[in-house]
Amino acid sequence: MKNCKTSFNHLPFISSRRFPLVDISAPMDKGLHFVFCVVTTVLLLRESSQTGTTRNDDAGTDLRGPEESLPTLTVTTILEDPYVMVRSAELEGYCIDLLKALATMLRFSYRVKVVGDGRYGAVTSSGNWTGMIGEILRQEADIAVAPLTVTSAREEVVSFTTPFLQTGIGILLRKDTVSQEMSFFHFLAPFSKETWTGLLFAYVLTCFCLFLVARLSPCEWNEPKNEENHFTFLNSLWFGAGALALQGVTPRPKALSVRVIAAVWWLFTITLLAAYIANFTALLSSGSEQLPIQTFEDLVKQRKLEFGTLDGSSTFYFFKNSKNPIHQMIYEYMDKRRDRVLVKTYQEAVQRVMESNYAFIGESISQDLAAARHCHLIRAPEVIGARGFGIATTQASPWTKKLSIAVLKLRESGDLDYLRNKWWESSCLHKSRERWSPLQPQALGGLFLTLGIGLALGVIAAVLELSHKSRRAAGHAKKSCCSVFTEEMCTRLRIKENTRQSQETSGRANA
Template sequence: MERSLWVAFCLGATLFLLDEPTLADATENGDYTSKDTDSVRGGGKDWPMLYVTTILEDPYVMARGTELEGYCIDLLEKLSEILHFRYKVGVVKDGKYGSLSTNGNWTGMIGEIVRKEADLAVAPLTITSIREDVVDFTQPFLHTGIGILLEKDTILEDASLFHFLAPFSKEMWAGILAAYVISSLCLFLAARVSPREWDGNEDTPFTFLNSLWFGAGSLALQGAVPLPKSLSVRIISAIWWLFSIVLLTAYIAGFSFVLESGSEQLSIQTFEDLVKQRHLEFGTMASSSTLRYFKESKNPIQQMVYESMNKKKDTVLAQNYQEAIQRVLDSNYAFIGETVSQDLAVARHCNLIRSPEVLGPRGFGLATPQGSPWTNKLSVAILKLGEAGDLDQLRSKWWESSCSHDDHDKWSPLKPQALGGIFLILALGLALGMMVALIELSKKSRRTADQEKKSCCSVFNEELSQRFRPREIKKQETAGKSKP
């Protein structure tokens, strides 16, 4: 009797183990492995079962011992909690995302969805028009673009002779030049209008050239002559001094960051820079949406990128991201791919960097068979996760950087918006100075009008015309008065 019970127990245990394959078998053979949701939520056995296909891609889906983990697994878990479904996850058999082969059949995860071998594809699948023709995509759960992944040591070049201009942007330098010229002009006009600076017989010491020199001396924090005597000119001078002090402080602080960050800068900032250089090979993943993007692009630079990759397709096209990243680390190679995956590589390999330019904004979505009732439900659930901040939390969890970032890595040339307040104060000060100069002249005109029994407005106009009369007319009038 005991022997019979023992045989029955062994037979039952064997059947149970055969019924539930291990993750290792699922990973190697492409079979499905189930997630036990019953232990987490009551009533899970009554929920519908979805068969999910995915691909091993760090950090989206990774095999850790006997379990799958990663961004997509966490996302799938959250979606199942919201929509109340169970799921079995299997790794795609051919290890591909999905592309249209020459015989008209789809490969990879897209192929499994088209053939209805799976109900859902949860992976970093780029939403494209050609894929949208054969499957349905949900709302994007991650947004990305096309960037260039590079090794820092291979793209650093010495700073240019004009590296001292780096603390300010081009717009900022243009704004400073305009402020300097306008302030000097206001200084000249106020000195001409103010009675204390112009006596009527001789030109004021504040000629336009002298005003330019006065502004340059103030900007360099050096003493400058002539000294202002009237209130209006002193207001303009004081506001220009304040502007100069703030500007120099900002420049010195910015230049300190430039010096601390070293005398090197990236030689490849854009795809045009990548095409023009000759010491780096560049490529992308074979049969990827990125390669198709450059193939179908009408942009001349992007066409040149595709032609270069197509000529050397046997050597520059990588089969997966791991191979591409390793090539960037080991050789003179630049990888063109999804920025979100490149950001992960930069976070884990401190010697890698992504170029600033990003092309073709796109998104990663979940794929379902056409007409599936789950598509809209999953889209709404993804939107809810985004609104609740869960998607950002997952991104921070799996994209956590192991590299230390110095302050100068976050620095960028100063733009006019950063010092917009001091520009506004300068404009108000110049306007105030000009108004005070006109008030000073109007007071003098009123006194002269009372003495000569004339209209105040006529005297004011005469004073203005006398101050801005050309030198030749003045000389002629002076010569005419000196004749008997």
Template sequence: MDKTLRVAFGVCTTLLLLGKPNWIGAAEDGDSVSRDSGSAGEGGKDYPMFYVTTILEKPYVMAKGAELEGYCIDLLEKLSKMLHFKYKVGIVKDGRYGALSSGGNWSGMIGEIVRKEADLAVAPLTITSVREDVVDFTQPFLYTGIGILLEKDTSLEEASLFHFLTPFSKETWCGILVAYLFSSLCLFLAARMSPCEWDGNEETSFTLMNSLWFGVGAFTLQGTVPQPKSLSVRIISAIWWLFSIVLLTAYIAGFSFVLESGSEQVSIQTFEDLVKQGHLEFGTMESSSTLQYFKNSKNPIQQLVYESMNKKKDTAYVKSYQEAVQRVLDSNYAFIGESISQDLAVAQHCNLIRSPEVIGARGFGIATPKGSPWTNELSVAILKLGESGDLDYLKSKWWESSCSDEDHDKWSPLKPQALGGIFLFLALGLALGMVIAVIELSKKSRHTADQEKKSCCAVFTKELSQRFRPREGTPQESAGKSKP
């Protein structure tokens, strides 16, 4: 009987040892930085203990002496209080996120979860289908994509010959041209109809060419002739002058900003631009989900990105995020990685920039062993933190920019919507001027009709046809005078 009890006790002990996370061994291998939950010893003796693996990466997890801090540590602390568990955090032994080797073994944090060396992996760990086959993931606590991190001096285009057009967008320039032509036409028509600008024997001073030149003179703030006499033409002229002053002010302000801030256009806008250029070497982090994304992609451009990196894998790949940022700062290197981490680098280093294109939308989740009952509880807790605004608070806390007081706000060329008010004001002014010109001609027509005892409409029609009919009398008279 005693022998049977000893055998049973030995079997149970062996099973317990095999099932226990091998955390002590990880600490003995040199992981001196760790963190214990603050709830230990505070009435939580019956709380379950979780062994958490993570990786050092700003601002998710950072070493502060012998302690750890960062976004993921704060998130873990909130989750432990919500779900009532204790935890002990340690750094992953091989310093990797997790990739499947040719031998079928997993490295990094995923490997530690698979081998039961840790209960949770709380880090910027991307949720992928390959990883989901061997571990479970919670709901994402952060969303990101794949972007390109560049150094400003190596990524900005030189100013072009037409850099002076930068303050306004193409649509705005087209709108200004249309407004100029339409205003000149209204000026010409109003001058033709207004009796004050037309005496019947001579051409009005506001011919079509003079009207066009009048509009150009207003743009350059120069005095022009002829001078308007009638109320209708003066209204159209004043509205056009006001429109010109507002546009000049907006143009000068925008062009001054362009010159002072050096806001040239980023030459590498997309991954296609990155592949086509030849002066920048580019790469990503080895054994990362970003590398796997390009490796498995069917997109031709993304396949070219992977092939270009793989040809120079000895120099293209980096081992850590910190190494990647430093290479971008020190050499002609573009880093392809998580856009949200790149945003942090841009916030901390004012001479870095991220290209506009972001591909491969994905999320960061907490990894748990396959079939763990805690996966769903952690997911629900993460959703509650998102609904309460705690996740947004943590992001604003750890992504605070050091360039906010130094850098200018993001600038873009003025679009028609920004100047819509002045365009509307111009249209109303032109319409008012044309209405007054018609009223002026109507008054004269009515006066002439009373004197000649004719219909007002007939006189008005005659006046209009006389003003817009080509005048042939002057050439004929000149020809007649030339005869002996």
């Protein structure tokens, strides 16, 4: 073999490299020359395989790694806690974490910019859009990742993905501005109206059963024609009221049937009083029922607080387009006082609620965060206008469907719930979850059922006692048991006649 030949084209590499330890021009034998050619070819092949994957100067293709070959999206957003915040010259927050997760799933890089005018997006009188929606329409940004509400007006000019957060419209208040003195009947607050109604019915029914059983039981009233029954209806009412006050009153029950009803009523009253005391203590410590503004109707009727929302926000247009009379009144109030009650940013709204007599109408999920961060703030219970936050893109964007599918996958995997808990967690939030509420009848259902069973057992016991006496009386009088039992029942239930006879008997005795 005179020449070392190879089928690979490595002339550029050969000409640019030197091998000082070997002089090719020096005379050598064929074997050594062959070994030298093989070693040189192997070295050149190894170097070409390494450099060929990172650079190709003739083709001009940049292959410096997978990160730099990904598509880059310009993302517009807005500074709002906890969605996007500036910490140590870097952006962080719920939306930033969401954007990172989407970029990892869909393999794209991004450049985040804060919206120039600090607005979400509303149409002006000239037909132009402001805020993030305007930047997308002017192609200054590819997508908008922010707490941007999906509305029909915005959907006409841009496209939205599947909502990544669900919210509604609520009222943010400062606790001391809406607190009020306890009403005259505040002691009734621990129980709901239904519970008080059920308690009154249970009291009357129990007293009636005491009255009835005391008349039927021979152990309590052995001789109806000659004895006076101490368990009159008024005395039965007094006995039941005494048990409610944990006081022993007369008459004292002697029959087993009457004692069964009395024992069940005592158990009922003790448990009921314990529940009342516990709930009343919770009411006084929480103070949550001292909010006179519970609904939007309450907000309209009061005159102490001004109220407003973000200027040009979807919340403002919700009230503008609503046909609800209450919503129309809210819109008219805000529109007439636009310069005084409408705010520019969410931070300004929260600050105004904390410092003045002002109620802010806005996204309930953001208000929950404000109440969690500032413990003297509270959101009213009523939430209206369910809506969602979505990612906005241009209508012709190929990323809309991809982002929607990615958001659904994040929701199904629980990642969205994790982000929600991460950025909304707070000590104040835990306290707000334990809001006080009046005790409902459902919570005392077992107690009412126990009372009903006890009353039924007492009545059954009284009937058995009367039937036992009737059987013995029938044996002595040689009559049928049913006829004697019927006579006893009629005698004991003739209230007026028995009362008159007892009065006549007592009158003769006095004479």
